[in-house]
Amino acid sequence: MSKRKNSLSSFSNSSKESLLKKTGGFFAKIFHVFDNKLTVMIVPHEKGKVVNFQTNVLAMCLAVVVLAGILFSFIFFNKHAIENKSELDHLYQENRQTMASLDELRDENNNLLQTGKRFQSSLSQTLSLLGIEQESTSADSSLNGNSDLSSLFSTEELSAGSIKETQDIRQLTSYLEGAVQPIEQIGKMLETQNSLFSDIPSIWPVRSPQLHVSMPFGPNVHPITGQWYIHKGIDMSTWRSGDPIYATANGQVVNAFYDAGYGNNVIIKHKHGIYTRYAHMNSIHVEKGEFVSQYHVIGTIGNTGITTGPHLHYEVHIGSDVVDPNKYLNIKVAR
Secondary structure, three states: OHHHHHHHHHHHHHHHHHHHHHHHHHHHHHHHHHOOEEEEEEOOOOOOOOEEEEEEHHHHHHHHHHHHHHHHHHHHHHHHHHHHHHHHHHHHHHHHHHHHHHHHHHHHHHHHHHHHHHHHHHHHHHHHHHOOOOOOOOOHHHOOOOOOOHHHHOOOOOOOOOOHHHHHHHHHHHHHHHHHHHHHHHHHHHHHHHHHHHHOOOOOOOOOOOOEEEEOOEEEEOOOOOOEEEEOOEEEEOOOOOOEEEOOOOEEEEEEEEEOOOEEEEEEEOHHHEEEEEEEEEEEOOOOOOEEOOOOEEEEEEOOOOOOOOEEEEEEEEOOEEEOHHHOOOOOOOO
């Protein structure tokens, strides 16, 4: 048994020695290959001294690896340099576009400020005419001149981190916020006055491009008798029959009938003791007792009664007095 163990031990030792010898021989061959001497000669085309030097395979391999690394690094960094240059060119173009846009924005900002100045002037005049006092705003407290927007045109330097255009817009915004209240007051005033204008005869009863006044209010020569007389209304014509006639204010129809002189005519009672008459109508579209609103069609132009052609005779009465309708009409008509 002991002999068998000794034989196995001796076989294992011999195997290890054989493996070490083979491994050592392999590395020796590799070292021998890399240690082979090489002679590099540099021969010039023209007559000159031939340069030669000796090296080994290992040094040549290391030189090739180093050169390959240098070449790869050059290509890699050159590619990145080209990409960076392209990105810089792109950023430069974007910067130029941004500067152009900024210049345009400054021009528009200047136009806005000029418009704001005109708006301030117009608003101040309107408020003065209406008797409305404009309350001072936070923007007004920093003004140096008489104009509410004078600070918008100040050339003083601003604090760091803030450009003048931004400050201008902030001040304009502040002023416009302060202008909201007086404008709302104007709106309320106009809303209140709107009912008044609807209750008085403030529009022309005929609306047409061909409308003309054929006979004004006051002293005139009668077209039939040829005598001077006081014409108690305005005669207006479009040279044809059938054009609509509108109520000149809100009111109630107190009469709608035929008269030998006035022909088909309508009388409307309005607020404040005002009456209007519409005469020589071709047709009547309302009835006695009917309530009508301003711009309501009450009939059409005609040639009924004592006339020389189709027209509307329009009168305005305040109580028992006949007044010139032109004092209440807000539209100018060529005569």
